[in-house]
Amino acid sequence: MDTKLTLKLNQEIIDQAKRYASDKKMSLSRIVEAYLQSLTIDKKDSDFEISPFIRSLATGTKIPTDLDYKKEYSDSLLEKYK
Numbered sequence: 001m002d003t004k005l006t007l008k009l010n011q012e013i014i015d016q017a018k019r020y021a022s023d024k025k026m027s028l029s030r031i032v033e034a035y036l037q038s039l040t041i042d043k044k045d046s047d048f049e050i051s052p053f054i055r056s057l058a059t060g061t062k063i064p065t066d067l068d069y070k071k072e073y074s075d076s077l078l079e080k081y082k
Helices: 011-023 028-040 052-057 069-080
Strands: none
Touching (some): 011 028
């Protein structure tokens, strides 16, 4: 059953949200409903399932915050094409 809800929000936020909803071809009400549902849904009872491919990407390896990825990439290319 749908019920009306009145919210008081900053006008600029409302305008941005309306443009976003229009771009996504969705109603603003539907976007708010989906967001509130995502906040309140019990993850254990969710129909949402992570695909095996995405699950396979999780390695548990921590990446250092100071990693120089350009140097690492360059080094790997040099090693590969020696």
